[in-house]
Amino acid sequence: MSNRASPLRLLTIAATLVALCLNGLPLALGWDFEHLQQLVSSRFGAGQLPLLRDWQRTLVEGRNAQESDKLRRINDFFNRRIAFDDDMSVWGQNDYWATPSEIIGQGRGDCEDFSIAKYYSLIELGIPINKLRLVYVKARQTGPAGTFLVAHMVLAYYATPNADPLVLDNLNPQILPASRRSDLSPIFSFNSAGLWQGTGNQSSQSNLSRWQDLQARARAEGFQ
Numbered sequence: 001m002s003n004r005a006s007p008l009r010l011l012t013i014a015a016t017l018v019a020l021c022l023n024g025l026p027l028a029l030g031w032d033f034e035h036l037q038q039l040v041s042s043r044f045g046a047g048q049l050p051l052l053r054d055w056q057r058t059l060v061e062g063r064n065a066q067e068s069d070k071l072r073r074i075n076d077f078f079n080r081r082i083a084f085d086d087d088m089s090v091w092g093q094n095d096y097w098a099t100p101s102e103i104i105g106q107g108r109g110d111c112e113d114f115s116i117a118k119y120y121s122l123i124e125l126g127i128p129i130n131k132l133r134l135v136y137v138k139a140r141q142t143g144p145a146g147t148f149l150v151a152h153m154v155l156a157y158y159a160t161p162n163a164d165p166l167v168l169d170n171l172n173p174q175i176l177p178a179s180r181r182s183d184l185s186p187i188f189s190f191n192s193a194g195l196w197q198g199t200g201n202q203s204s205q206s207n208l209s210r211w212q213d214l215q216a217r218a219r220a221e222g223f224q
Contacts, residue, residue: 006197044105083108097214114170115155133189140183
């Protein structure tokens, strides 16, 4: 019996490999990047597709990494590739929470957009929701007039429920434990499972309508 593959067998293998790739990248993810390409291209133009593909590549390459490396890859990608800008400049609104495809499509966003995109990206890489929280904080900054506080959002990662969380931030690109971020004062935190006062473990019944609206729009675009 010959060990050489038949032409039909070779064609079948080739077709399988093509089906597993999109622009040279394996579809090892749950998101439909072909759909996201169409979405970003139709709304923001084909010029943003290279950024979308780089995001996909970052996710694929980090799929089997350790959790600490996943945090670093995602934090670095958004901090380096997305420009910071305010909602009025980007969306013509005072406060708009962008979906991950929208921040990629615009190539810019504010602190909420950075944190939300990192949150969804890390969930896509397999990090459990209960290890991640979006945290509203007051951030202490220094300017020509002295020290002042600004409303800000970061993403917190909890290795264990009672751990000192690691902070993923666009103001400070270094991932540090919250105990070393004395410039941040937490107000409340939330994820897809609940909302908490500060960063504690007591759930609040408060309703965060803007977060619910963002999740609904993200689901409509294929993000879970």
